[in-house]
Amino acid sequence: MLLAGQVTIITGGGRGIGRAIAARFAREGSAVLLAARTQSQVDAVAAEMSVAGHKAAAIVADVSHEPDCQAIVNAARKHFGRVDILVNNAGVLGPVKSVEEVSPKEWDEVIGVNLRGPFLLSRLVLPEMYQRGSGGIINISSVAAKGAFQWNSPYAASKAGLAGLTRTLAAEAARKGVRVNAICPGPVPETEMSQMLGQALADRLHADPDELFKALLEKLLQGKPQTAADVADAALFLASSQSAAITGQTLNVDGGMSFY
Ligand SMILES: NC(=O)c1ccc[n+]([C@@H]2O[C@H](COP(=O)([O-])OP(=O)(O)OC[C@H]3O[C@@H](n4cnc5c(N)ncnc54)[C@H](OP(=O)(O)O)[C@@H]3O)[C@@H](O)[C@H]2O)c1
Numbered sequence: 001m002l003l004a005g006q007v008t009i010i011t012g013g014g015r016g017i018g019r020a021i022a023a024r025f026a027r028e029g030s031a032v033l034l035a036a037r038t039q040s041q042v043d044a045v046a047a048e049m050s051v052a053g054h055k056a057a058a059i060v061a062d063v064s065h066e067p068d069c070q071a072i073v074n075a076a077r078k079h080f081g082r083v084d085i086l087v088n089n090a091g092v093l094g095p096v097k098s099v100e101e102v103s104p105k106e107w108d109e110v111i112g113v114n115l116r117g118p119f120l121l122s123r124l125v126l127p128e129m130y131q132r133g134s135g136g137i138i139n140i141s142s143v144a145a146k147g148a149f150q151w152n153s154p155y156a157a158s159k160a161g162l163a164g165l166t167r168t169l170a171a172e173a174a175r176k177g178v179r180v181n182a183i184c185p186g187p188v189p190e191t192e193m194s195q196m197l198g199q200a201l202a203d204r205l206h207a208d209p210d211e212l213f214k215a216l217l218e219k220l221l222q223g224k225p226q227t228a229a230d231v232a233d234a235a236l237f238l239a240s241s242q243s244a245a246i247t248g249q250t251l252n253v254d255g256g257m258s259f260y
Pocket residue numbers: 011012013014015016017018035036037038039041061062063064088089090091092113140141142143184185186187188189191192193194
């Protein structure tokens with residue numbers, strides 16, 4: 001098992017990509033602490049993991065609020081004694097609007113969850129990791145950080161900011177035994193976020209969502225979408241010692257859409 005005896009915090013672990021990462025990490029021997037705002041979802045995933053014989057616990061928290069981030073870290077320590085890996089996966093899509101239509105409140109909300117949340121949690125877990133001289137942080141960014149798409153300014157800015165935060169954290173942490181990397185997934189159509197985006201774009205363009213999605217897939221080298229399990233496999237690689245010499249990177253899991 002690649003993560004035997006480790007403890008992982010996974011934000012946004014109640015559904016979608018976070019849920020797939022939780023299942024993958026638990027199967028590899030990590031205890032998982034799941035955090036999100038919807039209690040029924042995090043509880044259901046934790047129960048599913050526990051029934052399968054894994055160590056799992058859940059907490060209701062909003063990662064854009066500092067006290068909630070402290071509560072997440074406290075819960076991991078209370079249930080499992082330590083934090084070895086932090087997966088900053090919680091994210092919101094935000095408004096599908098042009099820049100001049102986005103309100104400052106909408107902007108702040110997206111940045112608060114997608115960028116401030118990872119900052120808040122990272123600063124809380126790093127001292128413990130530094131003390132032990134080991135640990136890993138994985139930030140779930142997006143192809144939106146690298147491409148040029150209309151109507152997603154706060155989302156794209158938050159995800160590009162997360163790539164910048166990843167590099168800074170990696171530079172600060174590298175000589176202290178901690179690795180920090182990001183993943184940029186392409187479209188994962190099984191998720192609520194991807195479905196919301198597809199519908200919002202179709203509404204804006206007065207187009208059929210399936211046709212729009214087909215046209216997007218044509219732009220990927222592999223011509224097919226990604227799965228939450230694909231992203232979870234990449235996260236496992238970055239969390240495990242198999243990627244021991246990799247830090248400060250943004251790994252594209254996008255079927256061949258971004259090339260830097
Ligand atoms: N789906 C895609 O195609 C795609 C592509 C590239 C990148 N991503 C990124 O992948 C990550 C996972 O997204 P997903 O596709 O799995 O979307 P999703 O199904 O909408 O899941 C998002 C998760 O984040 C949680 N969350 C949202 N706001 C939160 C907050 N303030 N505090 C704590 N948890 C919060 C949600 O739970 P609650 O709502 O209950 O809080 C949910 O568990 C996101 O960072 C997203 O930007 C997704």
